[in-house]
Structure formats: C-alpha cells, structure tokens
Amino acid sequence: MELYFAGIDVGSSMTKAVILNNGIMASLIGPTGPEQRRLANKVMEEVLRRAGIPFEIITYIVSTGYGRINVPFADKQFTEITCHAKGITSLFPKARTIIDIGGQDVKGIKLDGTGKIVDFVMNDKCAAGSGRFIEVIADTLGVALNQVGELAIGSKNPVMISNICTIWAQQEVAANLAQGVPISDLLAGVHRSLADRIIRMVHRIKVEEAVVVTGGGGKNIGLLKALSEQLGIEILVPEEPLITGALGAALLGKEIVEKAKANHLPLKIKERILEEIEIL
C-alpha cells in the first residue's frame, strides 16, 4: 500500500502545505490572513487537489508553525524549529546552521551535522529583524516586495540606516528619500541593517557552515547578499525556501509511521474529517 504524508505549516504570514510519498507530490503556499487562520482545511483541500489524492488515504498528518494548534485534523504537532531542521537536513544533509527569516520573526537553529538540533534562538519581540521590516520599508518606498532585493544589489553606495526600530527606520528612510538618495542605495542600506540584526541574533548559537537560509527571507536576493557579505561565507538556499517547515513536518510524520511499523506499535491517528477549527 502506498503511504502518503502531509505537512502543514501555519505561519504568521503564510500557510504552507506539502504532500509527500516517495518525494514531494504537491505543495501550496498561501497567505494565512485573519480569516484563513481557521481554515487549514481549505489549504489541505487545495494541496490534495494538486496532488490528486483524497484526504482519507493520507497516512499521517503533522502540523507546525504558530498556528499548528489550529489544525484540528493533524495527528501530531511539532514546533517550526524541529520541522525546519528536518526539512533542511533532507535537502542539505551537511547543514550546521539554519536561519529562518519569517514574516514576523527570525529563528536560528544549530545542527550537529547529522540533523540533530543542538541549539536554537528566536526573535519574537520585535518586527525589526523579520520580513515585516522589509515589507514596511517597501511600502514606504512604493516598491513591490518582490523587487526590493533586485534593486538593492544594484546599489553602488548603500546608505547607513542607524535606527533599529522598524518605525524609526521607516522615518529615516523617508527622510533620506526626501533628500534625493536613490532607492537602490536606501534598499541596500536597509538590507545591510536587517542582515546585521539577524547576524547579531544568530551569533548566539555560533554560526557554522553550511548555513542555509529559509523562510520568506530566502527569496530576497538583496538580503541573502548582505548576509553572505557580512558573515563572510556562502549561503545556501532551498529551491523553495517557504516550504521547508511543511516538508519537515511531512517527513517527521513519515518517521513516526516507519518507527511504529518497525516496532509493531499501533499508530494513533485522527479520524480523517476535514473541517475548520471551532475555537476561533
């Protein structure tokens, strides 16, 4: 019998889902949003449609992310730390440091080179240092979010952004803009400032190569360049950095099933009913 595993990562900004059997069958990335927060079932329906399989035949489902408890049909929940470690190790077996740059927070995860987590650090107090910082600045500059990275790497003369608070940095950028500083120089400065804050935080876990950047930040070439320059090392990025948490969740589900089978233990799974959560 074919086995199928689902991972669903309900993040603060985006919800991601992966269906796995021998490899990734389908994946989905969509905004979490205030309404979608309770609609993990809709995300699952869509990713199943893409995979072309019915919900009932999913062998095991793992949820992760901030909203992991809002997935009533998940058989088990794991934190993003564990899921990213698992997902990244499957793609980069020699990874020692993971930097997950999400919409609302940043995490640093230290691995021992075999996929085991040794340490982690999280910034959960402030938008500064997260994807939200770039979103605010992009908005101030009137630049589409998917263009900020490209514009930043074209800069020859990055400006210094000294404010560490997102709101004050926004004002600093606006003031520079008013003085005619080119947008590319401003964006390069913003990315440097963001990279600087991220590195300061992840240094706590002692950054070691190979370093993999995941999350939305992995899609921003300006930020990756700034991180690489400031760390002085090459940065690795998955082909789709947003789904590594969901992928890790699905892989953890696979491990649980395999262990249960190997040890002839019963597998505890939920009834396969796709419905939205009632508590919200």
Place this chain on the structure above:
Amino acid sequence: MVEEQKEAKPKKRMTATQAAASITAMVKEFFKEALQARAEGKQKLAYTFIVCHHEEILRAMDVIPLWTENFAGVCGAKRDAERFLQRAESLGLSRSLCTYALCGIGFDQWREELGEMPPNAPWGGMVRPDFMISSGQILCDPRSKWYQASQQFMPDVPIYNIDLPYPLFQRDRDHREVWDYYHKYIVKQLRGLVTFLEEQTGKKMDYDRLRELVDLSDRTWNLIDETYSLRKAIPCPMGTGDAMNTMVPINFMMATQKAYDFFLNLKKELEEKIARGEGEVENEKYRLMWGGGLPAWFALNDFNYFNSKGASFPVETTYRMVAPLDQMDLPETKDPIEHLAWRWLGFWTFWYDKAKKRPGSEPDVEHLINWIEEYKIDGVVMHEAFSCRTWHVGLIWQLNQLAKIYKPIPVFVMGKDGKKEKVYKELPSLILESDIIDITSYSEVDTRSKIDAFIETLESIRLNKAA
C-alpha cells in the same frame, strides 16, 4: 498617564507541595503586620534588600523589615505593576532600568503624593518606612540607588548604606589571603548598622538575643540545604516553580522560628513524597535546572507548562541563598557580628576552591556543573530579564562555559577504575526572555513555543541516546 489600568488577573499556579501553597498567606501576613505596626507606632519599619546577612540584627532590634523587592514581585505576580512602572516613567526614569526599583519608586511617589496608599494597592500596599537600609553595589546598583531616588519623596526618611564586598575569584590566588581585610571591613559596616539602628530606635542592641538569632539562622541554613538536597530524588518531589514560593522564608524570614519550622515541615513533606515515589510531575521524563535569572513573576504558570511536558526542575541557583555551613570552614568566633561577616564571605566564596581544581572553571560555572551532576540534569533553562543587568550579562557567559564541557558529541571519560567509558555529556539550554515584573515584555504564545521546541530537542537527544 494611565493609572488605574490593571492587567488580566493571572491563573492560580498549581503547586506540588502543600508548603509552597501556604506561602501566599504568609506573604499577605507580612503586609498585614507592617500595616498594623505602622498604625500602632510601637516598632520601627525599615525598607531593605534581601541577601545582606543583616536580618538577625534587624530582628534583634525589633525592627520590621519591609522587603521592597518582595513588594515589587508581588505587584508583578498580581499583574498589577504596570501602573507603578508608568508612574516612574512619568518621573523621567527609563523603562530599561531595574523594574523592581521603578515599581517601588513609582509606588513611593504615588503614596507620598496622596498621603495615603494608592487605590487598591496590592495586599494593602507598602507602608512608609522610618528609615531605609540599602546595601552597596556588589550585587547590583539599584541596591544603593533605588532608595536615594525614593528619598526625593520622603526627604525626612534617613538611609543607611551597608557595603558588603567579597574578594573576587582569582585562579592563582587563595582568597583567604585577603579575606581578613574584607572581614574587618564588613564587621565595621555591620557595627555601623547596629549604631544606626540604636540611634533610630532609641534602644541598645541585646547581644545575647542577637547570638540566639544568629544561631537560629545558622540552623535554618543547614536545614534548608538538607531539605533542598532531597530534591535529588527521582522523581523529584518539588520543582523550581514551588521553590519560587519557598524562597520567601529563605529570603524574607531568616532569623525567625517560623522559617525554621517551615523547612522542618517541608523536609517532612518531601521525605513522605519520596517514600511514596511521588514526583512533581506524574511521569518525569526530563530533569531541568533553572540555571540563573530572576523569574518572570507574572508567568510562574510557565513552570506548570514545563511540568505538563514531563519536565521537572529539581534545582535552581536563583534564591537558594544558603550553603552548608559545615563545608565552609569558617573561623570560630563568639561575636555574632563577626560570625555574620564570616558567613557572608563563606557564602560568596563557597565554590572558589572547587573551581580552582577544574581547569578553565569559574565559581559561577562550577556551581552549575556540580548541581548538574548531583541532580542528574538533562538541560538548563535561564531567564534573561531585560531590566536585570546584574544577571543578564553573566548568563550567556555561563552557558558558553558550560558548552565547553557538555558537548553534543560522545566523549570518553576515564573512570576511577582506569577504564575508558563513552558517555554523552550533552546539555541543551534554553534562554527565556522577558522581565521580572514588566509584563509588556512577555508573550505567552512565544514563550511556550520556545518551551515546546526545547522539549522536542530534549526528546530527540533522549531517543538518540537510546538508539
């Protein structure tokens, strides 16, 4: 300025021991007694700080100590500190200063402005002192600056500052070479306190009574050490969550029979629990050490959250401000003041000799290593309270030092029998971030997400070891 806004009332924390559950009533009693004493005017009341080894002197002179840090902690635990912090901010004091001090200063300013207790003051509020006893800067600077700031609103209330230093650790030097000098200085400081109290109370010190109280404290110290050592049992009968309650008699009730009796009862309770095989957690899976940092008083329920994941806390460095006196090798003296000074020095240098024997160790780290081994610890949790600079800086350093010993790889250990043994001396750590009483620094969701990730790490280590 928002003055009346109260934060959401915290849920009552579940305790593992009856002794810990009895603490709230005890603390309420302190406040009631202080209010009564103020009304009667028979006894003098003194603002003061914990960990000064001066309780015996205060009690021998019938002075009632008003523990200002305790009051701030109560405000924090009741989630009612914000209005006092805002008061202090409106006086121009930064939120990044010690929030215990800010809470106290804000409260003092408000009480003095009104000429009565601020509305709905937690547990009746902190009464106006007759004098204030601050305590130098070796532990933290607010311990001398806080009362200076509060004196602005109470200019008629005098301050006596006792300076209690101790020799800092030097690997290549025996601290005993210099401690006679320190001792002489501390004795002078304590005798100065006696003179100050005699002036303030109009009474002479009864040295026989002081000797009795010092003896009572010494016996209590040893009893506490014996009692807390019972927590080495597996499963652990009492965790750090409870110890954040039982710190009350250690830090606020020394030199009282009540404190001694409390620990007699706690010892009995723990012995009974051990005999029944009853742990803090029903199925103990992980044994954690609270390795440093003051707790977030408004979030003590996080200890229950750890417990719900099978994690118990058999030991903590925070607030265990005693050490076994028989292991201190203190010079003999019949003078109680001299003994207090020796005890102070003995306590703060307690880990020096052991640290010297381990290459690269330091007393603060040696302390952790010893307890990690003795209490069979699987992981270390610390709390970086942003406003407590004294602890904050050292915590990261301590963890870095520990990481040099506890590596995530198997190491060979040479046993006493000369055989090499492969062991995993891995010790993951977790740093929680918020504050002692400033709830605006805290996110329950994020904190618990960190705890979940830490538990998953512990579980993965456990499974790897088993494999």
